[in-house]
Amino acid sequence: MGSGRTEADFEAFYAASSRRLLGHVYAMVGDLAEAEDALQEAYARAWQRWRRVGAYEDPEGWVRTVAYRIAVSAWRRGANRLRAHMRGARPDEVPxxxxxxxxxxxxxxxxxxxxxxxxxxxxxxxxxxxxxxxxxxxxxxxxxxxxxxxxxxxxxxxxxxxxxxxxxxxxx
The missing domain is CATH 1.10.10.10 (Winged helix-like DNA-binding domain superfamily/Winged helix DNA-binding domain)
Incomplete structure (x- = not known):
């Protein structure tokens, strides 16, 4: 998929990688909602740059790295809010x-x-x-x-x- 640059290539990349990458990002950040948000933003950025990102040797690694960075930035901006929200919250339930x-x-x-x-x-x-x-x-x-x-x-x-x-x- 390294040479993929069309909309169909991106859709195939997304379909093939999104579930796996969600598992990776969720495990790294420990919060399902944060992982989903960060990953969707990373895919949006990948789509905006798909002509370049689709040509990378490892576009999954690029999306995973961007999603992790987005999640870390969100943690830094909202650490107190997240801590307050997590108190008393049930663990994420992932089907x-x-x-x-x-x-x-x-x-x-x-x-x-x-x-x-x-x-x-x-x-x-x-x-x-x-x-x-x-x-x-x-x-x-x-x-x-x-x-x-x-x-x-x-x-x-x-x-x-x-x-x-x-x-x-x-x-x-």
Whole structure:
């Protein structure tokens, strides 16, 4: 799809990638509504630049990165509002998401954003350390460090669910 530049190419790209990317962005940001909003804005930006973005080697990576940046910006602007809203709110209910995956997402919400991002990109998206480094603009050593710290942090949050977490991380 790297050479796709027509409206039909964009529609095919969207249909093939939107569900998967929503899962990635949701896992990185920990809030379904924020993930949906950020991803839709990222797709709108991709459509505006589709002649260029459609020619990229990895247009999915471009959309995922833009969606993550949009979500982070939204967090910074509305952190207090979001915290107030989340108090007492029920966890997001996502149709078709397994209980194991919900355990993983709940644990991911509890670790720092930089660690959460590399954990999701490595274990859920399947990117290598070098690919994560390229996508995030972070040195490989930093990516490795964040992966190690993120894994330790996750284990601390889900020690009673360690088996489920390991299973979920290998099958999501």
């Amino acid at each position: 078709g998401v397994s209980p194991d995956r919900l355990v993983v997402i709940a644990a991911l919400r509890a670790i720092p954003a930089e660690q959460r991002r590399v954990i999701v990109l490595h274990h859920l998206v399947g990117l290598t350390v070098e690919e994560i480094s390229a996508e995030t603009g972070t040195p490989s050593g930093t990516v490795k460090s964040r992966l190690a710290r993120g894994r330790r942090a996750l284990a601390g949050h889900v020690s009673e669910y360690a088996d489920e977490l390991q299973e979920a991380m290998t099958h999501v």
